[in-house]
Amino acid sequence: xxxxxxxxxxxxxxxxxxxxxxxxxxxxxxxxxxxxxxxxxxxxxxxxxxxxxxxxxxxxxxxxxxxxxxxxxxxxxxxxxxxxxxxxxxxxxxxxxxxxxxxxxxxxxxxxxxxxxxxxxxxxxxxxxxxxxxxxxxxxxxxxxxxxxxxxxxxxxxxxxxxxxxxxxxxxxxxxxxxxxxxxxxxxxxxxxxxxxxxxxxxxxxxxxxxxxxxxxxxxxxxxxxxxxxxxxxxxxxxxxxxxxxxxxxxxxxxxxxxxxxxxxxxxxxxxxxxxxxxxxxxxxxxxxxxxxxxxx
Amino acid sequence: xxxxxxxxxxxxxxxxxxxxxxxxxxxxxxxxxxxxxxxxxxxxxxxxxxxxxxxxxxxxxxxxxxxxxxxxxxxxxxxxxxxxxxxxxxxxxxxxxxxxxxxxxxxxxxxxxxxxxxxxxxxxxxxxxxxxxxxxxxxxxxxxxxxxxxxxxxxxxxxxxxxxxxxxxxxxxxxxxxxxxxxxxxxxxxxxxxxxxxxxxxxxxxxxxxxxxxxxxxxxxxxxxxxxxxxxxxxxxxxxxxxxxxxxxxxxx
Numbered sequence: 001x002x003x004x005x006x007x008x009x010x011x012x013x014x015x016x017x018x019x020x021x022x023x024x025x026x027x028x029x030x031x032x033x034x035x036x037x038x039x040x041x042x043x044x045x046x047x048x049x050x051x052x053x054x055x056x057x058x059x060x061x062x063x064x065x066x067x068x069x070x071x072x073x074x075x076x077x078x079x080x081x082x083x084x085x086x087x088x089x090x091x092x093x094x095x096x097x098x099x100x101x102x103x104x105x106x107x108x109x110x111x112x113x114x115x116x117x118x119x120x121x122x123x124x125x126x127x128x129x130x131x132x133x134x135x136x137x138x139x140x141x142x143x144x145x146x147x148x149x150x151x152x153x154x155x156x157x158x159x160x161x162x163x164x165x166x167x168x169x170x171x172x173x174x175x176x177x178x179x180x181x182x183x184x185x186x187x188x189x190x191x192x193x194x195x196x197x198x199x200x201x202x203x204x205x206x207x208x209x210x211x212x213x214x215x216x217x218x219x220x221x222x223x224x225x226x227x228x229x230x231x232x233x234x235x236x237x238x239x240x241x242x243x244x245x246x247x248x249x250x251x252x253x254x255x256x257x258x259x260x261x262x263x264x265x266x267x268x269x270x271x272x273x274x275x276x277x278x279x280x281x282x283x284x285x286x287x288x289x290x291x292x293x294x295x296x297x
Numbered sequence: 298x299x300x301x302x303x304x305x306x307x308x309x310x311x312x313x314x315x316x317x318x319x320x321x322x323x324x325x326x327x328x329x330x331x332x333x334x335x336x337x338x339x340x341x342x343x344x345x346x347x348x349x350x351x352x353x354x355x356x357x358x359x360x361x362x363x364x365x366x367x368x369x370x371x372x373x374x375x376x377x378x379x380x381x382x383x384x385x386x387x388x389x390x391x392x393x394x395x396x397x398x399x400x401x402x403x404x405x406x407x408x409x410x411x412x413x414x415x416x417x418x419x420x421x422x423x424x425x426x427x428x429x430x431x432x433x434x435x436x437x438x439x440x441x442x443x444x445x446x447x448x449x450x451x452x453x454x455x456x457x458x459x460x461x462x463x464x465x466x467x468x469x470x471x472x473x474x475x476x477x478x479x480x481x482x483x484x485x486x487x488x489x490x491x492x493x494x495x496x497x498x499x500x501x502x503x504x505x506x507x508x509x510x511x512x513x514x515x516x517x518x519x520x521x522x523x524x525x526x527x528x529x530x531x532x533x534x535x536x537x538x539x540x541x542x543x544x545x546x547x548x549x550x
Contacts, residue, residue: 015383018382205378206380209340209372210391211443214361
């Protein structure tokens with residue numbers, strides 16, 4: 001006999017049995033899925049941020065390769081190119097790189113030994129563009145041609161395009177992972193609902209004979225799985241946030257931090273996880289239960 | 298009525314139960330008693346023929362219309378079918394929860410009904426802790442809590458001793474007096490004979506005999522059912538003490 005002062009005993013118990021070993025397993029798997037989904041979202045945010053950062057660096061600058069001519073040395077041509085380009089609209093700064101820096105750039109390809117004096121190492125001009133209204137590569141090339149400088153303009157568009165593609169790919173991969181995890185969670189709830197209806201056939205029969213509608217019975221499963229998914233979503237989100245915080249703290253300054261620059265604000269990304277998980281579980285359980293009940297005699 | 302391609306379990310069964318009547322359904326095991334009850338409480342559908350409930354042909358009933366009719370029927374199963382994870386109180390209140398009633402609105406009704414069937418001290422016990430007789434009375438309480446128009450019982454005294462069987466029968470008599478149409482499937486000839494109620498006999502799936510005063514023909518509707526009596530105006534209804542003392546053991550029903 002329960003305690004007469006126990007208020008709970010006057011409150012109706014859930015119509016579906018509460019304790020079930022199988023549901024602990026389900027809860028564990030749902031928590032893992034919610035954690036992975038949250039990590040996918042955080043990963044997408046960080047990868048997107050990395051791609052945006054690299055892209056911003058490349059878009060704001062251009063490199064001009066200046067070659068010597070018969071009537072002008074490479075250094076002189078580079079100085080003149082810088083002077084010319086500095087006057088082009090949309091350019092904030094243009095400066096010729098020192099000879100040593102140009103040589104340093106080709107050393108990985110030609111080896112550490114001093115380069116022959118007669119080797120025509122091209123000179124580079126670094127151009128900083130106005131980020132709001134940057135000059136186009138065509139405009140720079142035209143200015144150089146007008147000034148009679150033999151040069152090639154590289155506005156990094158090749159790299160920018162590739163980085164944009166890499167950033168987009170990272171986002172699509174994360175979205176795909178997220179979608180697969182959502183589908184897996186929905187499938188899991190569908191399976192659990194079918195199993196619940198099959199194993200609690202006695203309960204379903206008694207409820208039907210007591211006048212319960214299919215919607216009423218489906219609501220019991222919907223509420224049960226939505227609550228469970230919300231709980232799993234909460235803990236899955238917390239675990240993902242802790243993992244991301246760990247990455248932010250301990251990977252600082254390492255390559256992984258450059259590839260996935262997690263910000264503290266990213267840690268709030270799993271906040272909607274319990275709600276989304278509950279919604280997915282509720283919809284999956286409701287549709288499954290109503291489908292199964294409709295086919296019952 | 299048949300299951301799959303098996304032989305027909307019920308055939309040429311034709312009868313009507315007047316509102317407010319009390320009948321027994323008798324027959325040997327396998328005669329089709331339970332199947333006939335299942336047809337009435339809409340757990341099975343007739344392969345052919347017509348089953349009419351409250352003026353509606355239930356063989357043509359849409360699935361979504363079944364719950365409304367089932368709410369007018371109370372069923373006491375031979376094997377009780379109590380829900381093990383719910384207390385006696387919650388089991389008894391099941392039909393009211395299905396109707397969407399709030400716990401505060403039915404708490405007193407359920408407590409009074411459980412007291413009426415002699416389970417006031419077992420209200421918060423789980424079914425596993427109840428004796429066979431207590432389970433049977435709880436199953437009856439669950440079947441009548443929503444004041445059904447028809448009360449069906451499948452061998453309600455099959456799992457209890459004779460004395461308790463008489464007490465349970467007394468409960469059904471009182472429920473019938475309060476307006477419910479009662480049909481009880483039983484093979485307890487002694488108990489049925491003592492009741493003096495009309496009997497429908499099933500043999501090999503056919504309705505063979507009718508014993509009773511007149512035929513089961515339509516009768517005038519009884520007055521609207523009253524609420525379950527409170528302790529103070531329960532009159533001759535059995536209370537906890539009556540049931541515990543077994544006052545009805547030797548009473549004629």
